[in-house]
Amino acid sequence: MKYVNAAQVQKKLNTRLSINKLAKSLFLISILFSLVVLVILFYRVISQSLGWIDLQFITSKLSTVAENAGIMGAILGTLWLMVVVAPITLILGVGTAIYLEEYAKKGRLQRFIQTNISNLAGVPSIVFGILGLTVFVRGFELGNIVLAGGLTMSLLVLPIVVVASQEAIRAVPGYLREASYGMGATKWQTIKNVVLPASLPGILTGAILALSRAIGETAPLVVLGIPALLIPLPDSIFDKFTVLPMQIYYWTLDSALVAEYANLAAATIVVLLLILFLMNSIAIIIRNKFQRRF
Amino acid sequence: MSLQIIQDNIDIEPTNQKIVYDTKDLNLWYGEEQALKNINFPIYENEVTAIIGPSGCGKSTYIKTLNRMVELVPIVRISGEILYRGKNIFDKAYKEEELRTKVGMVFQKPNPFPKSIYDNIAYGPRIHGIRNKKILDEIVEKSLRGAAIWDEVKDRLHENAYGLSGGQQQRICIARCLAIEPDVILMDEPTSALDPISTLKIEELVQELKQNFSIIIVTHNMQQAARISDRTAFFLSGEIIEYAKTDKMFSNPSDKRTEDYITGRFG
Numbered sequence: 118m119k120y121v122n123a124a125q126v127q128k129k130l131n132t133r134l135s136i137n138k139l140a141k142s143l144f145l146i147s148i149l150f151s152l153v154v155l156v157i158l159f160y161r162v163i164s165q166s167l168g169w170i171d172l173q174f175i176t177s178k179l180s181t182v183a184e185n186a187g188i189m190g191a192i193l194g195t196l197w198l199m200v201v202v203a204p205i206t207l208i209l210g211v212g213t214a215i216y217l218e219e220y221a222k223k224g225r226l227q228r229f230i231q232t233n234i235s236n237l238a239g240v241p242s243i244v245f246g247i248l249g250l251t252v253f254v255r256g257f258e259l260g261n262i263v264l265a266g267g268l269t270m271s272l273l274v275l276p277i278v279v280v281a282s283q284e285a286i287r288a289v290p291g292y293l294r295e296a297s298y299g300m301g302a303t304k305w306q307t308i309k310n311v312v313l314p315a316s317l318p319g320i321l322t323g324a325i326l327a328l329s330r331a332i333g334e335t336a337p338l339v340v341l342g343i344p345a346l347l348i349p350l351p352d353s354i355f356d357k358f359t360v361l362p363m364q365i366y367y368w369t370l371d372s373a374l375v376a377e378y379a380n381l382a383a384a385t386i387v388v389l390l391l392i393l394f395l396m397n398s399i400a401i402i403i404r405n406k407f408q409r410r411f
Numbered sequence: 412m413s414l415q416i417i418q419d420n421i422d423i424e425p426t427n428q429k430i431v432y433d434t435k436d437l438n439l440w441y442g443e444e445q446a447l448k449n450i451n452f453p454i455y456e457n458e459v460t461a462i463i464g465p466s467g468c469g470k471s472t473y474i475k476t477l478n479r480m481v482e483l484v485p486i487v488r489i490s491g492e493i494l495y496r497g498k499n500i501f502d503k504a505y506k507e508e509e510l511r512t513k514v515g516m517v518f519q520k521p522n523p524f525p526k527s528i529y530d531n532i533a534y535g536p537r538i539h540g541i542r543n544k545k546i547l548d549e550i551v552e553k554s555l556r557g558a559a560i561w562d563e564v565k566d567r568l569h570e571n572a573y574g575l576s577g578g579q580q581q582r583i584c585i586a587r588c589l590a591i592e593p594d595v596i597l598m599d600e601p602t603s604a605l606d607p608i609s610t611l612k613i614e615e616l617v618q619e620l621k622q623n624f625s626i627i628i629v630t631h632n633m634q635q636a637a638r639i640s641d642r643t644a645f646f647l648s649g650e651i652i653e654y655a656k657t658d659k660m661f662s663n664p665s666d667k668r669t670e671d672y673i674t675g676r677f678g
Contacts, residue, residue: 223485292522296584299480299518300535300591301511310534311524 162390165383174384178350183377188385190350194263194358195332195392197351201267202274202331207324209271210278214320217279218286219308238276245273246340254341261342263354269337274327281323285316318407325400329393335362361389420653420665421452428455430494431595431625432477437491439472441484446472448649450491454642459617459626461640461657463633465678468646470629474597477627478514479507496594512539515588519600521580523572523587528555528564531572531583535591550590558586559616578609585616596620598628602635614639633673637661645669 177187213234221227249269259265289312297307313320343359345367351358368382432454439447447469454460462470475481477493479500492499500510512535523531532551541547551568555561560582564575572583581601588596598617602610617626617639630636636643637657644654645666653660653669664670672678 292518292520293524295480295483295518296522296524296587297534297538298483299478299511299516300538300587301508302538303508306538310538315525 162383162386165380166387169380169384170387175388179346183375183381186381188361188364188388190348191345191359191361191364191385192388193350194360197263197354197356197358198267198270198332198360199328201263201354202271203324203328205267205271206275206278206327206331207320210275210323210327211282211320213275213279214282214286215308215313218283219304219312234276234279238280241336242273242334243336243340245269246337248272249337249341260357261344262356263351263358266338266341266343266358266360267354269341270331270334273334273337274331277327277330278320278323281326282316282320285319285323286312288319289315318403322400322404325396325403329396329400332360333362333389333393335366338363339366361385361392365389420655420669421651426455428458429496430454431456431496432627433494435492435494437473437476437493438489439469439476439481440488442486442488446649447476450651452644452651452654454625454627456625457621457623458641459621459628459639461636461643462627462629462646463631463636463643463672464646465672466631467648469649470646471599473646474599474627474629475516477595477597478511478516480511480516482507512591513593514595514597515591515593516597516599517581517584517588517601520604521577521584523575523580523583525571525573527569528572528575528583529568532587532590535587539591554586554590557589557620558582559612559619560586576609578605578612581605581609581613582616585613593624595625595627598626600629600631603631610635645672647672 174187175192176189177185178189180186217227217231217234221230246269249265249272253259253265253268254261257265293311293315294307297311302310338360343363344357345359345363348357348359365382365385368378368385372379372382430453434450434452434454437447437450438445450473462474464470472481476489477495477500481487482489489501492501494500495510495514498505524534526534529551532554533547536547536550541550552561552565555564560579563579564583567574572580575583581604585596585601602613605613614635617628620626621641628636628640640657642655643657643660645652645660645664645668647668653664653666655665660669661673664673
């Protein structure tokens with residue numbers, strides 16, 4: 118006797134098709150929800166910042182008079198922060214990834230290290246602030262200079278670079294390594310000449326994403342004691358500094374006292390968003406351009 | 412299967428030819444599973460030696476043992492000796508990197524680096540410290556000519572190797588191998604991923620190359636073995652069943668299993 122006959126199929130067909138359509142609608146609703154929230158956010162921020170973003174705003178120093186205030190200090194501080202974070206995360210992050218993927222013997226120790234690195238990515242950012250305060254600001258007696266902030270943020274975003282680099286290195290096909298070993302190359306020669314060039318796009322993408330995270334984080338810098346005051350523009354990594362997120366934070370806090378500060382905060386948010394958007398676009402372009410290599 | 416019977420099927424007639432590889436009592440395990448059992452036979456200089464057998468018989472494993480590439484797999488265990496021109500390749504003192512400059516390998520799937528054609532061929536010499544551009548230019552041309560592909564690529568040496576067809580890529584891989592001026596060339600099913608015309612070109616190339624190199628070729632294609640090799644080894648389930656001059660192996664095999672495989676009764 119045939120069980121999956123025409124009658125059986127008919128019996129269930131309409132219900133199954135309806136549930137299919139329902140599933141699609143549910144997923145559509147969830148993405149619409151996210152989009153609506155995003156649109157409201159953009160609308161609020163952009164409308165509050167209208168008229169406040171101009172060349173004078175970007176190039177001026179801070180001032181208690183809202184019309185004259187500018188974010189040059191914060192922009193320079195953010196750039197100096199990147200100058201510290203970029204090399205540290207690249208060198209330490211890629212080095213760790215190479216060790217884990219190419220040299221570490223797969224076993225309990227390697228899995229232990231791997232788990233710890235992945236867990237680091239989930240540690241609340243404020244904990245890194247406390248770490249940075251204890252070790253860099255007070256322990257090394259650096260004070261709240263760019264170097265201390267940079268070191269702290271590097272630790273925060275290091276797992277991003279490690280994981281992205283590991284995946285990029287793992288994605289290099291085994292047959293390319295075989296071709297290199299087959300000609301008598303040593304392990305390091307194979308890594309340097311075949312693996313690293315091939316995994317570079319993935320590593321760069323990870324580095325850019327890590328940098329974007331680093332310049333957007335506020336909590337650790339609050340703990341480190343980074344101000345948003347009238348201080349000289351930073352000239353080196355040993356100077357005191359402020360960054361865009363801190364500026365937003367303090368202007369928002371003080372907007373109860375001076376209403377215009379809310380507009381300044383909104384304008385800074387727009388500038389920060391534009392910078393982040395630009396960086397992420399570059400990361401996507403790099404990834405796409407080198408996608409079809411193999 | 413007694414050792415005596417195996418010995419009878421290993422055809423070693425007195426010959427003046429030098430032995431390039433002498434395998435003695437080679438056993439290999441992947442973890443608990445034994446992949447090669449008591450392999451004993453010599454491979455001669457300036458010949459094309461074909462290794463044939465059904466899937467899983469150990470022929471790829473064997474050829475990768477000859478240049479110690481099989482040891483990249485962590486669970487591999489080996490016992491026995493393989494003498495390359497008299498020196499045991501498993502000696503602690505004999506570095507793999509050194510062995511692999513004398514024994515080159517061409518793989519089943521063409522695997523050029525995602526670099527220019529020039530950089531692909533120059534890879535080997537550069538690894539071993541040759542930096543002089545003039546010398547590298549010379550080596551690149553000589554190798555590409557040796558692989559019968561110079562005319563096709565001489566005007567686009569700095570283009571990416573991935574722009575070439577499968578057959579051309581495989582000849583680039585052969586040229587890359589020639590660039591380190593090896594003594595022996597191992598080929599692991601080099602034409603199984605290629606079309607018939609490219610296959611023919613590479614078979615012709617192999618015939619030319621044997622004048623200056625010793626070639627060991629694993630092939631799934633019996634007719635190919637019959638066409639191009641001087642001696643053939645038949646592997647089955649990790650053992651070497653028969654080893655003889657190709658003409659004899661294909662016209663008058665000694666072992667019934669060889670005959671069954673060659674006539675297509677299994678495989």
